[in-house]
Amino acid sequence: MALGFADPFDALFRFQRALDQRLDSDWLEDATSGVGAFPPINVFRQGNDFVAVIEMPGFSKDDLGLEVRGNAIRISGKKTIDYGGNASVHRRERVSGGFDRTITLPVQLDPDRVIAEYRDGVLALSLPRAASDKPKAIKIS
Amino acid sequence: MAPLQDLEVQQKRELEKKDESTIPARVFLPNTDIFETDDALTVVMEMPGVNREHADITVEDNVLSVAGRIDFSKYEKLQPVYTEYNVGHYRRSFSLSPNSFDEHKIGAEMKDGVLTLTLPKAERLKSRRIPLK
Numbered sequence: 001m002a003l004g005f006a007d008p009f010d011a012l013f014r015f016q017r018a019l020d021q022r023l024d025s026d027w028l029e030d031a032t033s034g035v036g037a038f039p040p041i042n043v044f045r046q047g048n049d050f051v052a053v054i055e056m057p058g059f060s061k062d063d064l065g066l067e068v069r070g071n072a073i074r075i076s077g078k079k080t081i082d083y084g085g086n087a088s089v090h091r092r093e094r095v096s097g098g099f100d101r102t103i104t105l106p107v108q109l110d111p112d113r114v115i116a117e118y119r120d121g122v123l124a125l126s127l128p129r130a131a132s133d134k135p136k137a138i139k140i141s
Numbered sequence: 142m143a144p145l146q147d148l149e150v151q152q153k154r155e156l157e158k159k160d161e162s163t164i165p166a167r168v169f170l171p172n173t174d175i176f177e178t179d180d181a182l183t184v185v186m187e188m189p190g191v192n193r194e195h196a197d198i199t200v201e202d203n204v205l206s207v208a209g210r211i212d213f214s215k216y217e218k219l220q221p222v223y224t225e226y227n228v229g230h231y232r233r234s235f236s237l238s239p240n241s242f243d244e245h246k247i248g249a250e251m252k253d254g255v256l257t258l259t260l261p262k263a264e265r266l267k268s269r270r271i272p273l274k
Contacts, residue, residue: 010165010166011213012166012213012229012230013165013166013167015213015216015228016166016167016227016228016229018221019221019224019226019227019228020224020227021221022221022222022223022224023224023225024223024224024225025222025223025224027222027223028223037150038147038148038149038150039148039150040150040225040226041223041225042221042223042224042225042226042228043221043222043223043224044216044219044220044221044222045219045220045221045222046218046219046220050222051219055189055190055226055228055254056189057187057188057189057253057254057255058187058253058254058255059253060253078145079148081174083174083176084176084178086178086179087176087177087178087183088176088177088178089174089175089176089177090175090176090177090182091173091174091175091176092174093151093172093173093174094172094173094174094185094187095146095148095149095151095172096146096148097145097146097147097148098145098146098147098148099147099148118253119192120189120190120191120192120253120254121187121188121189121190121191121253121254121255122189122190122254
């Protein structure tokens with residue numbers, strides 16, 4: 001399904017619906033352990049390649065680790081929250097701690113071309129498909 | 142040091158009062174910490190995907206309101222295949238006790254999707270230490 005953004009007024013609404021439709025879809029083919037583990041991950045297709053977008057506000061880049069091998073991505077990190085010494089807490093909704101999550105995609109990746117960017121609390125991974133895994137057009141004679 | 146606690150996914154909560162929206166898109170509540178020190182009240186809100194240009198902070202009639210807009214045009218050429226969360230703008234308000242804060246000295250800082258607001262207490266509200274004789 002392609003997303004059209006002709007009308008800016010309901011474009012966001014339609015985008016949110018499109019995200020809902022793929023909620024916990026079987027695209028990962030149950031290959032992943034830890035569905036529902038931290039951090040929450042969205043995966044998108046961009047042509048032949050993929051993009052993973054991960055919401056994880058309040059981390060420091062230095063405290064994040066990323067490994068890619070074959071079709072597996074491993075992300076780990078830790079987040080600390082400091083209220084300062086003599087603060088009295090009125091409301092506490094943010095959580096801190098550590099995580100280590102691996103997801104396995106149903107496609108082979110090219111680890112050398114993976115690009116990771118952490119900005120505004122969102123980690124975006126550009127995941128190019130391995131050349132061996134790219135679909136080839138077959139000429140019909 | 143104590144071992145790190147495992148992070149768990151927090152389901153995003155939606156704003157229930159859609160009083161101001163004219164479009165049906167969903168709006169989310171930022172996870173918020175509020176804590177107080179001798180001099181100030183600090184409000185920390187998590188709004189992943191919002192940069193400093195797209196965060197609006199207002200104080201009016203003793204209500205602190207924060208709105209954060211995400212740039213979803215980044216998603217234009219992407220087709221979702223597997224999702225675990227939804228995205229949208231953020232909005233949340235808090236009532237402040239009247240005349241407690243110096244509205245003109247509120248500090249705001251945005252870093253890694255986390256907005257930190259510092260509301261300096263009005264002079265009369267600062268706690269007074271009672272010296273023991």
